[in-house]
Amino acid sequence: DGGIxxxxxxxxxxxxxxxxxxCEQNLNHDAMYWYRQDPGQGLRLIYYSQIVxxxxxxxxxxxxxxSREKKESFPLTVTSAQKNPTAFYLCASTLHGGASSYEQYxxxxxxxxxx
Amino acid sequence: KNEVExxxxxxxxxxxxxxxxxxxxxxxxxxxxxLQQHPGGGIVSLFMLSSGKKKHGRLIATINIQEKHSSLHxxxxxxxxxxxxxxxxxxxxxxxxxxKLTFGQGTILTVHP
Numbered sequence: 530d531g532g533i534x535x536x537x538x539x540x541x542x543x544x545x546x547x548x549x550x551x552c553e554q555n556l557n558h559d560a561m562y563w564y565r566q567d568p569g570q571g572l573r574l575i576y577y578s579q580i581v582x583x584x585x586x587x588x589x590x591x592x593x594x595x596s597r598e599k600k601e602s603f604p605l606t607v608t609s610a611q612k613n614p615t616a617f618y619l620c621a622s623t624l625h626g627g628a629s630s631y632e633q634y635x636x637x638x639x640x641x642x643x644x
Numbered sequence: 645k646n647e648v649e650x651x652x653x654x655x656x657x658x659x660x661x662x663x664x665x666x667x668x669x670x671x672x673x674x675x676x677x678x679l680q681q682h683p684g685g686g687i688v689s690l691f692m693l694s695s696g697k698k699k700h701g702r703l704i705a706t707i708n709i710q711e712k713h714s715s716l717h718x719x720x721x722x723x724x725x726x727x728x729x730x731x732x733x734x735x736x737x738x739x740x741x742x743x744k745l746t747f748g749q750g751t752i753l754t755v756h757p
Contacts, residue, residue: 564747
């Protein structure tokens, strides 16, 4: 079955450590996205990538980094520079980011807790 | 002010009731999504609309582009409908959003038996 996988579902880290969240898709989608969700707030875009080896900052990119070396993978690193890293992180993908394809698929999410 | 506003923020209903969740947005869009998020956190896409009305089972979604407003209706609600319902839009015309979504804050729906 095609879909998006994120692992792990729950992740715990100490403050000051970098942590990388995994996102893999087997939908053959070109475009991938990382969103962050905080209680009582809507999801916000962190980074997105329309094609391999290219990515763009979203609305809240500070303290995060990404890579897109393979079409199916878009890992997100939460660095120690991110002031409030505890949140629920969702990965999503679309066939491509152009005008003709807007159906967006979401992964199950990773809940990161930093203490 | 958020670009996407949902109402109500919280909604409690009895099983069988007809439910309406509203979404208003302040700028032009090319498409609107209704999403469902269950307590585990995963999100499922219910509808994607750019005009008119769509129906799937007990769910109906409508959009009025001129009024910048969309509604999600649930007929004969059931406790399993309890979830967070999220409105999200592709801002701007055509493909200028590059697939990026702008989200409302969500509506927490609880349906009691």
